[in-house]
Amino acid sequence: MWKPAEKIKYVPEPGKWPSKAEAINSLWFKPIEIGPIELKARTWVPAMVPWRSTEEGFVTDKVLAWYERFAQGQPGCIVVEATGIREIPSGPLLRIGHDRFISGLKELADTVHRASQGQTKLFIQLIDFLSIRRRPEPKKYFERFLAITDSHRGAIGGEDWTEQKVRDYLGALPDAKLDTILSNRELEDLRMGARERVTDIKFSHIKELPKVLPDLFADAAERAQKAGLDGVELHYAHAYTMASFLSRKNNRTDGYGGDLKNRARLPLEVFSKVRERLGKNYPIGCRFLSDECIEGGSDVDDAAYFGVELAKAGMDFLSLSRGGKFDDAKLPGVGQAAYPYTGQSGYECMPSYISDKFGPFGRNIAPTALIRKAIKGAGFDTPIVLAGGIHGFEVAEKILQSGEADIVASARQALADPDWFLKVKLGKGEEVRLCTYSNYCEGLDQKHKVVTCKLWDRINMEEANIQKSDDGKRRLIAPAWKI
């Protein structure tokens, strides 16, 4: 995992906890409208993938237990983890690409509504992603994967060589020499593993994404509605298909890339299809990036433009995350796949306690506030959801009071203590177990003794496909979120 050069260590600073009366009178615990429905509070658990479904993508008892546990803390909304909209095997990632998934999701919605005593709405995040291969053995790459071209032959003076001879020759070259012969994309395929991009329009399935995605999203959203989920969040963030359309790196030449308007086109078309299918009485929003946090990527000005367009189109809420891209991911080991939360942009997505002078807490506040201001300035009141390092009442309430966002979410703090929203509301903030933001499964009691995170404890992580890292600690982030 990338770390800032300064390596300053931070401990959580929750600030003063409110009394019960203060909490009840606060904005954070006041209702808010999300399109046609009302959340009972402006507290929110954003999508988190815990890899607890079956290999076929069905809801399991562990999935039910996971969300039930969050629901007992009665946040205003929980967003179900990124859930795949296609009929493709996706490992233990929840899926919604066929009607056979509806009954499990219905049980999930019922479980959350029951466990929260009707206090929590359940949304679901709908995701599409392109394929990524594991980093190949160099030998295999040169023998099988690399397509030999005239450019390779020219570079090595092997114009009249057989293909096999070119392969053998290239396979024996040192890295520095390969750097001068292979294209950047070929080098990436060799050292990171081949990864499809939305810009690979020479492949028909990529070219046709604008044709197929609106219906795929709309079909999935309709299933969510049938399953009794309270709303859908279209996943337009991080390293996945829709975020790649929004990206400044998207230079498609078919009207779906290039300038801001064309990059926003497919996300707007997807939304319009979903809305057409579900009607006005169902909340539809999206999660997108306040900043891609990569060289040459979209920045906060781009995000402000997208925010205004998405609000204008009639989205019921907009949730802001940051970073989480493949572009700056760490080189994976041979046989492993690149993971988009290992580089600097990954750090921005889930900053850990070892940080720079800005610290790990609230790095998404300023950009989110700018985006919200642009949206308000354009005349829209679309609620804006903010996440990133929030673990105290004071900061959450200040964000809401000062108009930096309308809903304040917390992911890892809710993992450390799924009851924390309820404890704060009941004036029992002193009992909150705090997240260490180490990105390992740890929390702190308020005397700063390290304890194991509650949620992971309760649902028995070892059984749940969670690996141990080299230092023997239980690793939360990487295996839990690798799509």
Ligand SMILES: Cc1cc2nc3c(=O)[nH]c(=O)nc-3n(C[C@H](O)[C@H](O)[C@H](O)COP(=O)(O)O)c2cc1C
């Ligand atoms: C285990 C884990 C899984 C995550 N999975 C998702 C996901 O499926 N979709 C998503 O948009 N964000 C995902 N995130 C990012 C969180 O929603 C959140 O934006 C991020 O952790 C920063 O918030 P925090 O500082 O409150 O943890 C995940 C985070 C964690 C820790």
